[in-house]
Amino acid sequence: MKKYNGSLLAMALISVIGLTACDGDDGKDGAPGDPGTPGTPGTPGLPAGSFTNTVNSAADFVLTLAPADIVVVGTEDFSLKFTVTGKNSKGEAVPFVGLDKVALYVTNQTVNTTDTGAPMLWANNALTNEFGSSMYCTPTGKATARGGAEVDACTLVEDAENPGTYTGSWVHDGNAPVVLAAGDPNTLYRVMIRSYNVVDSQGEGISDKLLSTPLDFNPSTGELAVSTKDIVSNAACIKCHTQMDGYGEGDVRIANIGAHHNYQKVENCITCHNPAYAGGQDDPEKGFNANFNAMIHTIHKGHHFGDELVGEAKEEFGEIGFPSELNECTTCHDGASGWNDNVYAEACQGCHMDVDFTTGENHLGIVPGSDAACSGCHGAGSLSPIQAHNVGIRAMATDSIEIAVSSVSYTENVSPIEDEIVVTFDVTVDGAPVADGFEFTEFTKYDEMKTGWVDTDGTYYGSASVNLNGTAAAGGKLVVTQTAEYNLGGKSIAITPRFSVCTDSKGMMVACLDGSGEAQYDIGYVAVTMDAAYWNLANADGSGATIARQSDPLRMTADEAKCNTCHTSLGIAKHYGNERFDQCVGCHNNTWGGSYHVGVEYKSDEVDADGNPIFKPVEGLTYHTRDLFAVAHRFHTGLWDDNRGFPAIHLNSDMETLGFPAVETQCSACHKDGVNLFAADGGLTSGKRAIAVDGGATMFISPVAEACRTCHAHSGPAALAHFKSNGAIVEGEAVATSALPVESCSTCHGEGKTYGIDKMHAGGAH
Template sequence: MKKNKTTLLAVALMCAIGVSACSDGDDGQDGAPGTPGTPGTPGTPGTPAGSVVKTVNSAADFMLTLQPADIVVVGTEAFSLKFDVTGKNAKGEEVPFTGLDKIALYVTNEVVNTTDVGAPMLWSNNALVNEFGSSMYCTLTGKATARGGAEVDACTLVEDPANPGSYTGTWTHDGNAPVVSAAGDPNSLFRVMIRSYDVTDASGEDISDKLLSAPLDFIPATGELAVSTKDAVSNAACIQCHSELKGYGDSDMRIANIGAHHNYQKVENCVACHNPAYAADQNDPEKGYNPNFNAMIHTIHAGGHLADWGVLKGDALDEFGEIHFPAELNECTACHDNGEQWNANVYREACVGCHVTVNFETGEGHSEYQLPQADDSACMTCHVGGLSPAVAHKVGVRAMATDSIEIAVSSVAYTESATADLDEIVVTFDVTVDGTPVADGFEFTNYTKYDEMKTGWVDADGTYYTSGSVFLNGVVAAGGKLVVTQQGEFNLDGKSIAITPRFSVCTDAKGKLAPCADASTAIEYLAITMEPTYWNLANADGSGAIPSRFAVPERVTADEAKCNACHTSLGIAKHYGNERFDQCVGCHNSTWGGSYHPIVEYKSDEVDADGKPIFKTVEGLKYSTRDLFAVAHRFHSGLWDDNRGFPAIHLNSDLETVGYPAVATECTACHKDGVSLFAADGGLASGKRAIAVNAGATEFISPTAEACRTCHAHSSEAAKAHFKSNGATVDGSPDNTANLPVESCATCHAEGKTYGIDKVHMGGAH
């Protein structure tokens, strides 16, 4: 009732208003149209969507381009700078990047060294010479806040409104910009690099990698691009161990995993600061190293060895003491791959980066003659030819010596005992040194640090079974051959056997075979040239043998060449001279269970009475296999113990991996490119379907799950539970059969899947 009364009242009121309007004389018709107004000024057309960007997804999507003609950094002309920046839009197209508000400009140039100290050519940082700092900021206001918090002058950064993504920098303060070398030589090489700041992704998060332009090398007088003759180490050499920062392309290779300053990505970028302007005394007890690049890099990569020898001091000990170079320290060309200047320009500063105990003032440690050197003027008097760095460091001698000594199996005889007596294998080897058969009476053990021959047998699937080993003690050559007899309960009749060498010999400084007792021996634990041999005992000539899966390339997903790119040679680990995967398999196979390193230890924050770090056990984490993939994953992930001394790669007190130089998630650092780790049935591509976890090979676990668990990121109990829920038989709960079901890992994690390892590991991308 109330609602109805309200509605009627509203209608009556409207009628009353209408009657009142009529009574005022309004006829209710619309009035005549008014005069049209003056048209407004057309607005500025908006930027089409996607034609510019203000954010990027990654550092590789942000590209800054410099041209020599757009830069003035030498002479009396006013400083000027112009550059273009692009980013990628949602379609992946390169479009102008707008809104950049801060950069840092680094300018260096090559100058002739007019003194008798240091390299013939030196890097000179213009800003440091002008006592301004290592770089100059450019901002929208011409002012910037330095690292210490003080306000400093900056160049003024302006974006061209008519050309988004195009920026200029000018100096509006007194004098010329501090990156200009007023007295510099415009005919020398100048290098310009820009770092950009305050760039985010679409969610507002800062981009994790530094946003750096590719260094631009040019001759200001002509505007021509140039190539520095000082860069003795290429970025590709560093990438061999440190991984490549993805997304930049082959023409702009950048280093991925350098911890210092959160990574300046290129050797050329590092020398912008690490040049003679920052040089210091190598013997400074507080610093302990020279931050000039040539000396510093030597000290860094020798750090672990120098610390072990007790000669690393101060900051150097704290910062570099746990870094162990994965190749031999004397293999200079592992890094020096870009010209011969390292071998042709010898000066003290670079040498003492490694040879930190040499005192050139007194001569202490400088050769057996203790030669003092007041400056570098006489260095090349001696260090040419027979005493050049390449010769003095015996660069390449290991490879030369390895190639000079060859052993090959010429025959195998097997006698299986019909009684309780032992079976017997007789292997005859052809042995040559520099192509000549060894003389009668040659006793191999005089020249060896390890001289074991391992035998095993291979089943139809290529699975290797360890059988036994024999040492060559007392075996002498006759007619250029060594005859080795091995006895044991083998039960090998009719099987394919594998003969795997674990021979390592001693050589002199020239790579010639030398008795190990000889004081002149320069190289030890040197592998010799012998491929593992597979011999079918069913045939007199050994034909028709089944090789180990490690000898079948399509069944091996790791790449020996990639290992050697970082290690130079797998044999340098002094692990019995093994240089090939199918040599390693003599011990590290899926049928010989147990591990010499079952526990995992971490480096605690405590030290012993001698100041050495104390390692403690990670509770609840153990391993029971010595299979090669498990050992390799564990070691490179730091899941190791210290029972052979301080491990180069280890866990710290926060259980984080320390010492691995590459990006941990980049599987292709070791595995072959473009090769799937999974077979069609979802198991491993190698065909391995079980791993023994006890010495008697009566207990087995699943290999795919164990491959994952042997990397630190997947070693938790939660990860183990995940493996079990997906069909894996895991360590701690083994099965008594090797006939295990294939795990379902590949369902989600095979390459190309939503959570495929190629996506979740991202090939090393950040």
């Protein structure tokens, strides 16, 4: 009924309109009216592509500041000017517009006029003015602080005539809190700017902090300056923590510093970690001194402290394992010599936490009157830092002792089931042949000689070992006889060492134990220099031997030099005797299966009665390979157990990797640059096409899938199903042949492909 009435009303209206239109009108359009007055022209916009307000990575965002464009000391009003560029869709650097919030950090470097602490000190301008560690700048001159309170900020204005150029001024009472009124303009000032609220082209926030390159300058002259306190370079940190990608030449940034989600450079850290935040090591809640010099020592000694750590220090640093030796100071201190020349208690106590300088405990009862007294003992000589820490002695000791294979003989069937190999070694100490009657028995920790044989494709098989202990030298040579069931025929054999000695603080070889059975070495166990040797038994001089693939640089994609940037020496990292991949092959090869760490454990949130963490198994995840890449991947990604003590790298209860200092997905941290992991046929570049899993070289699985599965991100059931669907023979389904089909992984994940490993595992910031 309602619809019907509505229709009648509509018809009536149409009728009325129709009648009105016909009344005195012919129905034609009227004549056009006069044109209106033109409006005021709008301001021309910027041409497309000539600016950007998004960036795809932190490295695409470049903020530039010059000494002449900032006032941060004296009585003049605060002023700030800087420019910002970002990359447009073409990858061109263009002005970045629309920036709405930055934080300004200003520090200064002054001479320490007291007899306590470092000769030069960092001070934060804002902290000195009791304002906080930084000052915000926003278009409104107000900002919300971290705790939620509204605070005064400098007023940020973008120059309409010069897009991407910004100025800052202080419109509130007094001068800006980053201006040090009584500061010395003739000393070094450092300025850093952090930008906020920057997004990518999809509107997602940039994951890494957007930090300007710290500007060091002298305000009185306006000239750039160089700090005398920077005795640890960013490059030194990068050796373990890897480098952020994408920044310009000379702009070196650290990829993975966990604290505060990465402040990228050493120069940034001192903004807060300076004497203003310093405290004693004995603070029961904090447990560490927040000043940078002491804190860095405490962090990197980490788990070596044990129960010495308390409070926040135990929680945050207790699981950090330094991968090199703690006494190798130049691993980090690669800059000026201040670390050796400037001796003061605060820096020393960051590592020597058990020393009490007020009582002399653990300091031979010596109570120094001030830091000025420290140089009396430690300023030079054997107690100076570089001498007391035995810096460089390991390398000296390693180079001083050399063993080399000089001849090999092989006799089959010396008994019904055994063959005999006799290997003669040349042995020198400091370049001179060892004396007749010399033997290594009392000087060694490990003294194994391992032998195996190498197939024509470079595959290593077998592993028999014999100790050199009890073998006396004659004419500078050691003759070692080894019997086993070899069945070598005319094959090439491989001789690899696992050999290390004890040395004193001067790098001289010493007996490992004294007369009472107590350890008396100073450097730990030092790997003896010996190259892996290959000998063709068909030729008397051993010529024409086939080498294992681990000795072929064209087939090895991992880089020993990169390992040593973090570990200093692979001999330190494991087994104290193997310094090269082709020495590790004696045990860690693809034909000797099994694993001493079959299961995987994670550190639960529970602790035992002594407060130690309890490790629990990750159900359904096991490994039965000991091939070198599998072991290395597993250990560095945390797929390990605590069977041999607390693992420095491990999984937490959220299945996250803790303890690995680099970016997990940055393969280049360990692998060679510019070398493909995949060969032309889709298999591994090394030529490895199968891995033994049972310890007897009778059951095998596919190597590409296992390489991926030994990183925890690809260790779950879904990944396993994916591997199988691409032709892999996987864990738990091994087959009794090493002639396995090549997996099709490289079809999608080969270098250069859309989902290539070079793209998906490029790494970058953490």
